[in-house]
């Protein structure tokens with residue numbers, strides 16, 4: 660009896676010191692997938708979530724991460740989440756919009772003048788409300804949002820410094836109506852294509868160019884197939900840390916709280932990593948022979964792209980919602 664009392668007392672001290680969690684976590688395995696490599700910003704975030712949930716659940720929750728599109732492309736991952744075949748994924752926001760129109764509010768062209776503005780929005784209550792709507796629309800719930808650098812434009816043909824330079828180029832965009840409309844406003848007919856097909860399509864000349872942040876250019880070694888890069892600040896790379904809503908709804912409160920904590924910590928770490936790595940990856944691109952250009956007429960690009968906003972107000976949940984996001988950006 661005395662031994663039991665001592666053990667109980669020791670456990671109490673350990674809990675008070677935070678070395679053992681008093682929370683109730685059922686044993687489970689989380690299957691997570693990304694179409695990107697482990698060294699990518701997706702991998703940085705998912706690995707951190709894994710580290711936190713495994714440690715804090717005392718090993719009761721395990722996480723297995725599938726990289727490089729081994730379970731399919733990003734839209735396939737969304738379908739797997741809906742069916743609870745996998746429980747977690749990260750992907751570009753553009754690939755969620757087909758399933759959750761309200762996610763489109765975060766992909767409006769030129770909505771985020773800086774990455775800091777996106778940080779404010781994704782930590783705000785406005786984003787939390789939008790995440791609830793996305794869960795209802797798509798059966799997948801953003802726990803939080805990753806931020807990469809701006810999606811800069813690359814191509815294999817010639818430098819782009821003015822909008823006229825776009826003429827005749829075959830540019831790939833994510834399969835999203837808003838991305839198509841944005842590039843049409845720049846005067847070209849873009850090519851929608853799943854991410855997993857892009858490298859081969861560039862290599863074979865099916866397309867001339869694409870857009871992604873510097874870190875993704877590095878992950879993909881795009882310098883092997885792309886020579887020219889232009890810094891266009893139209894679309895910041897943003898993407899959800901997404902879970903299966905079917906699965907999430909059955910979790911107990913302790914597990915939901917642990918996931919929320921892990922998501923916030925992992926995403927904030929990813930934000931810092933991306934900010935730091937943007938410059939490092941840019942230098943890698945230059946060292947591998949990519950030629951970087953800046954736009955001489957970005958005001959024109961911005962005006963053209965923003966002119967499509969009214970066509971998307973109803974789809975993303977109304978102008979009032981867009982105004983709410985813009986208000987957080989401007990605070």
Ligand code: MLT
Pocket residue numbers: 695733750751833853854870871875896898
């Ligand atoms: C894309 O272009 O489809 C994405 O940016 C790839 C990614 O999710 O990193």
